Amino acid sequence: MMSALKLMPLLLAWGGIVAALARYFPARRTWLLISCASSFVGGLAGGNLLLTLFKGEIASGAVKSLVGMCFLCLWVVALAAFYRVTGSGGRSIPGERKKPYMSVASGAASLAGLLAGAICVCRLAPQGAGVPLLPLFVLGVAGALLAAVAIGVERFVPADITVTGESLLALIVSLLLFASSFSLQLDLFSPLSMKVMKFIHDFVHQFFESMLMPDHLFFRRDVWEYIGYLFGSSVGFWGALLIWFAPVILICAAIRLERLPSVVHIRQGAQRRKLLAAFIRERRCRLTVPCFAMLILGVAVYNSRFPRVEYWDPKPVAVAMNASGEIVIPKKAEIDLEDGKLHKYLFKQGGREARFMILSTPDGHLTVTLDACAICKPDGYGQAEGAVICYYCKTLIPLETVGKPGGCNPVPVPFKVGADRVSIDAMTILNRWSETVTTTSRIKGGGK
Amino acid sequence: MRRLLTLPRILFASRAVTPLAMLFFLLLYIGVAFFSPEPLTTLISFIRNYIPLAAILALIPVNCAVRLAMELCKWGKRRAVMKGETAKSSLEDLFVETVRLSGTLPLAALKERLEGFGYRTRLTGSSLAAWQGISLLPARLLFLAATFCLFTGILISTTTRISQRVAVIEGEPFPLIPEGSDRVERITFADRRGFFLEKTLSVEVAGKDGKKEFGIYPPALYHGFFVYPRYLGVAPLIRFAAPDLQADFETHVILMIYPPGKEDSANIPNTGYRIVFSMAKADDGDDPFHSGRMTLLFRILQRDKPVTSGTLAMGGEFEGDGYRLSFPEFRRVVATDLVRDHGVIPIWAGALFFSAALLFWLPVRLFFPRREMLFMETAGVVHACSRAEGGRVRHGGVFLEALDFLDAGVTVAKGQDEPLRAEELL
Numbered sequence: 001m002m003s004a005l006k007l008m009p010l011l012l013a014w015g016g017i018v019a020a021l022a023r024y025f026p027a028r029r030t031w032l033l034i035s036c037a038s039s040f041v042g043g044l045a046g047g048n049l050l051l052t053l054f055k056g057e058i059a060s061g062a063v064k065s066l067v068g069m070c071f072l073c074l075w076v077v078a079l080a081a082f083y084r085v086t087g088s089g090g091r092s093i094p095g096e097r098k099k100p101y102m103s104v105a106s107g108a109a110s111l112a113g114l115l116a117g118a119i120c121v122c123r124l125a126p127q128g129a130g131v132p133l134l135p136l137f138v139l140g141v142a143g144a145l146l147a148a149v150a151i152g153v154e155r156f157v158p159a160d161i162t163v164t165g166e167s168l169l170a171l172i173v174s175l176l177l178f179a180s181s182f183s184l185q186l187d188l189f190s191p192l193s194m195k196v197m198k199f200i201h202d203f204v205h206q207f208f209e210s211m212l213m214p215d216h217l218f219f220r221r222d223v224w225e226y227i228g229y230l231f232g233s234s235v236g237f238w239g240a241l242l243i244w245f246a247p248v249i250l251i252c253a254a255i256r257l258e259r260l261p262s263v264v265h266i267r268q269g270a271q272r273r274k275l276l277a278a279f280i281r282e283r284r285c286r287l288t289v290p291c292f293a294m295l296i297l298g299v300a301v302y303n304s305r306f307p308r309v310e311y312w313d314p315k316p317v318a319v320a321m322n323a324s325g326e327i328v329i330p331k332k333a334e335i336d337l338e339d340g341k342l343h344k345y346l347f348k349q350g351g352r353e354a355r356f357m358i359l360s361t362p363d364g365h366l367t368v369t370l371d372a373c374a375i376c377k378p379d380g381y382g383q384a385e386g387a388v389i390c391y392y393c394k395t396l397i398p399l400e401t402v403g404k405p406g407g408c409n410p411v412p413v414p415f416k417v418g419a420d421r422v423s424i425d426a427m428t429i430l431n432r433w434s435e436t437v438t439t440t441s442r443i444k445g446g447g448k
Numbered sequence: 449m450r451r452l453l454t455l456p457r458i459l460f461a462s463r464a465v466t467p468l469a470m471l472f473f474l475l476l477y478i479g480v481a482f483f484s485p486e487p488l489t490t491l492i493s494f495i496r497n498y499i500p501l502a503a504i505l506a507l508i509p510v511n512c513a514v515r516l517a518m519e520l521c522k523w524g525k526r527r528a529v530m531k532g533e534t535a536k537s538s539l540e541d542l543f544v545e546t547v548r549l550s551g552t553l554p555l556a557a558l559k560e561r562l563e564g565f566g567y568r569t570r571l572t573g574s575s576l577a578a579w580q581g582i583s584l585l586p587a588r589l590l591f592l593a594a595t596f597c598l599f600t601g602i603l604i605s606t607t608t609r610i611s612q613r614v615a616v617i618e619g620e621p622f623p624l625i626p627e628g629s630d631r632v633e634r635i636t637f638a639d640r641r642g643f644f645l646e647k648t649l650s651v652e653v654a655g656k657d658g659k660k661e662f663g664i665y666p667p668a669l670y671h672g673f674f675v676y677p678r679y680l681g682v683a684p685l686i687r688f689a690a691p692d693l694q695a696d697f698e699t700h701v702i703l704m705i706y707p708p709g710k711e712d713s714a715n716i717p718n719t720g721y722r723i724v725f726s727m728a729k730a731d732d733g734d735d736p737f738h739s740g741r742m743t744l745l746f747r748i749l750q751r752d753k754p755v756t757s758g759t760l761a762m763g764g765e766f767e768g769d770g771y772r773l774s775f776p777e778f779r780r781v782v783a784t785d786l787v788r789d790h791g792v793i794p795i796w797a798g799a800l801f802f803s804a805a806l807l808f809w810l811p812v813r814l815f816f817p818r819r820e821m822l823f824m825e826t827a828g829v830v831h832a833c834s835r836a837e838g839g840r841v842r843h844g845g846v847f848l849e850a851l852d853f854l855d856a857g858v859t860v861a862k863g864q865d866e867p868l869r870a871e872e873l874l
Binding site for chain 2: 072076079083087195198199202203206210211212213214215217218219220221223260262263264265267269272406407427
């Protein structure tokens with residue numbers, strides 16, 4: 001029941017994709033239905049095979065990359081549309097639209113179906129294991145039935161709402177991104193924000209270096225604070241929003257900026273006005289689908305920012321060091337260190353403090369790491385769905401890689417494992433924490 | 449020959465070249481970002497090391513230069529036609545809308561009518577030109593020139609930049625020519641609130657050519673290298689003794705520990721000792737680098753285990769737990785990049801051109817956009833052409849009215865003496 005509820009928005013998104021395809025390719029609905037249903041089932045099977053053969057991270061990474069590539073394609077198409085319209089002399093003729101080929105229809109339906117199916121199966125199996133056959137079969141049947149219903153319902157959508165090639169792609173990609181946003185492993189917006197933040201940081205740094213501009217040491221504090229905004233997480237968020245919505249906005253702009261048809265050859269004013277009014281009305285109707293796609297993308301951003309996932313984030317337990325300068329934590333006491341959950345500790349000594357965590361990875365190894373990474377502000381980590389998440393930049397770190405250094409992974413700390421205890425050198429952890437926090441606090445908003 | 453020239457023409461002159469090249473680098477960046485933690489620097493090193501990538505980047509300035517020439521040429525041809533000369537290329541290429549009408553032109557009446565709409569006119573033989581506003585061509589040319597300069601600068605900078613980090617130390621020869629006679633006489637650092645900067649740094653170098661002074665910005669040129677000061681530090685003479693060491697250790701070390709709080713460390717070779725230093729903030733609020741009254745905080749580590757720590761003023765001595773540490777003297781240091789980069793000036797020129805283009809484009813596009821019409825009679829056929837860089841609806845209305853006027857004849861045009869308002873025509 002819970003699984004069905006979890007999949008409901010994804011299946012609705014799939015229905016929307018089929019309806020949009022049916023509107024764009026109205027000629028052979030049966031053929032479209034077969035393509036859609038079979039590709040959706042294929043996507044389920046393929047996704048499940050990936051999940052069974054490989055670890056969850058690899059399978060979801062592959063699906064996420066494919067969705068990312070679709071988003072990239074949307075960017076290219078949107079830029080081309082905008083470029084075409086803003087070109088000198090570019091003028092459209094109403095009613096002059098290329099008829100879509102059946103092969104294109106099948107191709108689009110197959111790709112969308114495969115991806116939608118794969119996203120659904122990844123959502124159904126968040127722990128990264130394969131899904132049993134029965135739920136998979138039920139999901140396949142539901143997807144096929146939904147495709148049939150969507151094709152039927154599409155007939156009742158007002159005929160004025162037309163779909164162009166660009167807006168069809170915009171709607172399909174936005175629905176796929178919407179479906180992905182329900183799963184932390186498939187979500188694209190958070191990693192995009194992080195990459196944007198990194199790019200802006202690198203770009204500003206490179207610009208300063210290339211243009212031989214002085215470092216913050218010499219800058220006025222107020223001026224540097226303005227520059228510091230560029231390194232903050234909010235810039236990553238707003239930049240990602242821009243990249244996220246820009247293709248759809250470009251498609252809307254391309255439709256809106258489409259030049260009015262030439263009427264210089266018509267000498268009757270009434271006829272001219274009629275022609276232009278018809279064109280303007282039709283152009284307005286064509287904006288409906290990309291505007292809807294924009295709304296869907298907005299919901300996907302909301303899902304990404306406020307995921308319906310409860311992170312396991314225990315309150316740090318205060319610990320002290322013994323006479324030999326070690327922090328000793330028993331493996332099994334009130335807290336079971338090997339239960340697969342994240343356990344946080346706080347060590348304070350002479351005005352200095354360090355926050356660290358102990359976690360048993362899926363392969364059964366204990367790891368001790370700081371509750372901070374080497375590049376973000378030390379906002380700490382939470383645990384969810386086979387990964388820990390950096391609260392600052394929302395990067396997911398698979399549990400398998402916790403304990404390894406680099407990137408946004410929590411900074412590992414040397415420790416000794418005994419038969420019944422874990423011991424950590426107190427000075428080492430204090431120094432490691434100080435070094436990390438000093439580095440990441442040097443730039444306002446973190447080091448990214 | 450014409451066919452042979454087609455490919456280079458498409459390659460260099462097409463409007464699509466610059467966006468496509470940019471798209472290519474965007475995709476490359478995204479690809480690199482998957483595999484490298486430092487995608488931007490990796491991409492720059494790719495361009496530096498692989499000639500085909502540099503060639504693709506070079507397409508952008510070449511395309512801009514060719515387009516600049518083409519657009520200037522097109523503007524020249526249109527201007528000639530507007531002056532009444534015979535068109536040297538197709539009117540369709542020069543204007544956005546063209547229409548052919550049969551009959552003869554009542555030019556004088558049309559001229560009067562267009563002037564009524566606020567157009568300036570020129571009647572030359574069988575041709576009537578009407579225009580309003582200022583052309584955006586200068587903004588477009590500035591934009592293309594800016595893009596040319598920017599990408600030329602990026603290309604030059606990426607492929608030929610040479611940079612070396614040196615320590616400029618008071619009393620030592622200037623590192624660019626160590627064997628030369630140029631010596632760093634003094635390094636001064638002071639507060640001076642400017643538009644962007646609040647500090648000034650002056651590195652005074654004396655040599656056989658006289659005295660030179662290098663500041664922060666703009667960077668000075670020295671033997672073809674930009675002198676680019678990065679960070680500040682001190683070079684104290686350290687004397688160190690430990691209970692387990694046979695002899696005292698004495699050496700000059702360079703510590704990049706400015707501003708106060710920043711840490712740097714010095715290794716004592718072959719002993720396992722490392723001393724971590726940072727600069728203490730002055731109690732009186734003075735800048736220690738500026739005043740020269742510096743106090744250093746230190747931690748002595750033996751194989752990464754802290755053994756002792758303390759505070760020591762320059763010129764003072766610390767003694768405790770069997771350890772002795774003193775700084776008998778110190779010199780100021782500026783970590784400086786010596787950069788040979790011929791791309792910096794074109795990039796700044798590009799930024800200047802972009803600003804100028806924007807400053808010209810915005811008011812002209814908003815308030816005085818160029819609108820042109822041309823009516824030309826040749827061999828019994830009237831060519832009516834129009835283009836507008838802004839205010840298209842109003843201009844289109846006037847153009848249609850003019851066409852209706854020609855079609856209906858002067859005397860019965862809409863049955864009115866006063867010209868119609870343009871908005872009424874659509």
